[in-house]
Amino acid sequence: MKKKFVPLVVSAALSIFLAVTGCSSSGDQKTNGKSEDGTKKLTVYSTIGEQAEKDAFTQIVKEFEKENPNIKVEVQFPGNEYENILKVKMAANDLPDVFDTHGWAQIRYGKYVADLKDEPWASKLTDTMKPVLTDKQGKVYALPLNEAKDGITYNADVLKKYGIEPPQTFDQLMAAAEKIKKESNGEVSPFFFSGIDTGTIGQFFDQFATPLLISPKENYADALLNNTMDWSKWTYLPEKFAEMNKKGLINQDALTARPTDRPQLFAQNKIAFSVGGPGFVQEAKKINPNVNAGYMPVPAIVPGDEPSFSGGERHTMAAWKDSKNLAEAKKLITFFAKPENLKKMAEATKLPAGIKDIKPDLAELTQYYEKYANIRVFSYFDRVYLPNGMWDVMCTKGQELLAGSITPNDYTEAMKKEVNRLRSQQQK
Structure with a gap:
């Protein structure tokens, strides 16, 4: 039964991958990540699923585009097929410019992501997120938009x-x-x-x-x-x-x-x-x-x-190290790292921020995070x-x-x- 199931999953993932990306991948490679009018194009994939979370994310993207009219951002929320799509993309070494590592920043995606240790927010990871998103050599794998x-x-x-x-x-x-x-x-x-x-x-x-x-x-x-x-x-x-x-x-x-x-x-x-x-x-x-x-x-x-x-990780933003627009990808991540934007994402997801000194208003849920502040937290099984x-x-x-x-x-x-x-x- 398993032998029959696996090819179907891979086939489905490949079909969805082709449907989502169309011909944009090969086109981006030929144009070095630029559109016909010379603007840079960034592809962003996220595991965000709830509508309120998507709304907050896309609103921040629109604000980024206003400040950076030479950069266009295409956001995808593949839902349940996210993992399968990313596996196909990893096999082709053709990942999105920015993507969510959804709990696997080091183990699964480590060799594909750029080191973000020199970004202005990198030294402000919370004590619980730092060991998850950094290694012994000091590499920082992703920006946490919240903390699970x-x-x-x-x-x-x-x-x-x-x-x-x-x-x-x-x-x-x-x-x-x-x-x-x-x-x-x-x-x-x-x-x-x-x-x-x-x-x-x-x-x-x-x-x-x-x-x-x-x-x-x-x-x-x-x-x-x-x-x-x-x-x-x-x-x-x-x-x-x-x-x-x-x-x-x-x-x-x-x-x-x-x-x-x-x-x-x-x-x-x-x-x-x-x-x-x-x-x-x-x-x-x-x-x-x-x-x-x-x-x-x-x-x-x-x-x-x-x-x-x-x-551990919930929603993150990592930069593909081989992106033709790596500088722009890092710029988008840094924009999301603004305190007001991290606050917005934490409030939309109803989760604590993964960067220090961010104080989101989590409404009635705040009392529960405070009540259980000292409860043990184990990494996802x-x-x-x-x-x-x-x-x-x-x-x-x-x-x-x-x-x-x-x-x-x-x-x-x-x-x-x-x-x-x-x-x-x-x-x-």
Whole structure:
């Protein structure tokens, strides 16, 4: 099944790559990145997905173009296909002039990006972002537009209505979900996932893998890194996910639900919990300004452990080192690094800034970031403990589990098999 799946993904990615880029790539090479009227053209790719985030990003781009009329910026938001498109572009060594490294600045994109250590903002990386975006030689790989601190976004009005305090453990989270479903007569979905945006499904497994396998005092961090992992320990997560689905704790249309459904349902108080960051909240407030969002760390799973956040890169801007317009690419990144622009991006994404001395107004979410300021933040599970390529596996296998086409044990076996296969490939 996997052998058939991979070519389809690559083929689809190639088709989308061609559709998105058209003939511009070869044209840019022939004209040295200039259009017919002599203006420089920059291509920018970002993983930004929520509309409010896109609006803020494109507004900053327009302001840059006004100040630099000789530079035109073409922005692409490929959504779910971002990673596949970038893989094709890496293979062709024809990357965008500026692109989002989405958590893989050093490991995946390190050899493709220019060193930004001499840029005026480079010395101001926050203490948590500095080790993520710099190496021992001092190279700075990208500008962080914000700083990921992923937990669980919840509807504070829903929890208040049903007398629920933010859960501290996974068992408490499940009990809260069942209480909400029962007392709302099924009108409120405890959890929201989108089969159209499988990243919402992968997020569940990636975030809860940390309290299951990494954050407890006795953990499997070394076993995962040394490839001696007993993968039966993983089965807890697909079992719980399947249980959530069977009990009706997940939206019934999860396989066909669109990511744009989430802010709509949240605004209507029909969603209680969303695994991941609060980027969609701003869009929900456009629909219902009175909806109140809360934010909490990921509950503990192992007795004696404490809640935690998953963190690292969220949205970044890196410059392709072989860009014909590298100077202009760096100029755009420096423009985004202006305090007012970083503040705007942090506020749009509802996340803290990744550069020091930026004080975004995160509205009601500010109180939660302050409340949980001292909670432990672990790097994203897949970025540290899994080989490159496993994110897609977690997403697709979670989707198949939701569809009932595989069992929790099948999911675990797929994890073990794909980890070994990808590690073997990447060691050659």
